[in-house]
Amino acid sequence: MDTNNFIIFVLSTILIVLIISPNHCSAQLKHNYYSNSCPNVETIVRNAVKKKLQETIVTAPATLRLFFHDCFIKGCDASVILASPSGNAEKDSEDDLSLAGDGFDTVIRAKTAVERVPGCKHKVSCADILALATRDVIVLSGGPNYGVELGRKDGKTSTKASVEGHLPLARFNYKQLRKMFASHGLSQxxxxxxxxxxxxxxxxxxxxxxxxxxxxxxxxxxxxxxxxxxxxxxxxxxxxxxxxxxxxxxxxxxxxxxxxxxxxxxxxxxxxxxxxxxxxxxxxxxxxxxxxxxxxxxxxxxxxxITRLGRLGVKTGNQGEIRHDCRVVNND
Missing domain, CATH: 1.10.420.10 (Peroxidase, domain 2)
Known part of the structure; x- marks a missing residue:
């Protein structure tokens, strides 16, 4: 077996392990989570994302980066989208200030489109919409299509302090990168x-x-x-x-x-x-x-x-809520 074939064999084996070894809470996520409550949610989100991407090409990297930042801090709960009147939310931290507004706008537009559908109103979380939108910008940019696990709830808190020291920096060496990813159960x-x-x-x-x-x-x-x-x-x-x-x-x-x-x-x-x-x-x-x-x-x-990334810190059941507006927690 030559070197290239050997590497592919080894990585294919690793891939199988990644797929059959779910993260904590992933068992509560499933691809058809909204099949009864909002069966057309993926089409609704895809159409909103496609329209946004046609307006500005920055939509793709902005949405992808937003998903990564969200999951790496407090788990995939859309807490990065929450706004704070006092400027003390995750999005206000120094490491998140560079997040392009187009990523936030993509999720908010998709959420608005979902909420307009009577049967879907208040049924789909912002966290799931962000996960779907991330998949969609990848596909619309020529990348692979894949099924997105759904069933996340939205987080109720977002603080600037929670971000510091929890995101990889542009100056990091390989050892620092591996250590940070390993802290989330993610491999080399x-x-x-x-x-x-x-x-x-x-x-x-x-x-x-x-x-x-x-x-x-x-x-x-x-x-x-x-x-x-x-x-x-x-x-x-x-x-x-x-x-x-x-x-x-x-x-x-x-x-x-x-x-x-x-x-x-x-x-x-x-x-x-x-x-x-x-x-x-x-x-x-x-x-x-x-x-x-x-x-x-x-x-x-x-x-x-990215499927494993999407399982980090997932909130289900009573751990979170389904926000009516992605930018603020519900009043009720």
Whole structure:
């Protein structure tokens, strides 16, 4: 068995383990959860997401990132969408301030569309709508289609303090990334697969400026960056750059969900230090190389990983509620 086939065999085995080893609470989630209460919910959400995506391409990465941030803090309960009059909600934290408004707007629009259907009114949680919308932006961007587990309730609390230190940062090395993902019961393969979401989206220059200026000395560049790519980044992000300028995380196909993110890592073109860090150990390189070589494999493992992500901290039964408005908790 040659190296590539061996890697695919090993990763396929891991994939099977991921699928048959559910996270805590996942048994209470199911694909047909709304079959009686709101049978057309997936179509309603998909149509709303499609319309929003036609208006602005940023909808896809913004929604994907919103889902990740929500699940990584207090579990997948849409608490990241809650607003606070005093500015003390999750969305007000420094690490969440960069979340694009289009992600929030996508969920709110989809929720509004669902609420307009008489039989669906007050039946579908914002957390489930966010999970569905995330799947939909992936599909509409050329990525894999998959069944979304449903049955989450919405959280009732959201605090800025809960975010600090609980999200991976752009400067993280591989050890730091693995530790954070492991704290949520997510594996090395989950980490690398979910990072593939960076095939969509953009980053502000401030998130990687130290890689192209003042890396170790005043004029040095991060040696992990391909030097030609680094020089190009310097042109796009001069030292006194406008903070509103953004650069695609995947310079090859920034609007398409594909495996080019991994091909970029092989060439030293991972924009963020935390992205290129995935190509710094022997084991992680093997996974990156396998994903770069086989789109189908990447998509299958990604679906398993994002399904596991969607099970984190799920609130069911009396643990949460179904918000009437995603931005505020219910009064009753």
């Amino acid at each position: 393969v989950d980490l690398i697969a979910l990072s593939g979401a960076h095939t969509l989206g953009f980053s502000h220059c401030s998130q990687f400026s130290k890689r192209i200026y003042n890396y170790k000395s005043k004029s040095s560049i991060d040696p992990k960056l391909e030097q030609g790519f680094a020089k190009e980044l310097q042109k796009q992000c001069p030292r006194d750059v406008d903070p509103r300028i953004v650069i695609p995380l995947d310079p090859t196909s920034p609007f398409r969900f594909d495996n080019s993110f991994y091909k970029n890592l092989q060439q030293g073109k991972g924009l963020l230090a935390s992205d290129q860090a995935l190509y710094t150990t022997r084991k992680s390189k093997r996974v990156v190389n396998a994903f770069a070589a086989n789109t189908t494999l990447f998509e299958r493992v990604f679906v398993a990983a």
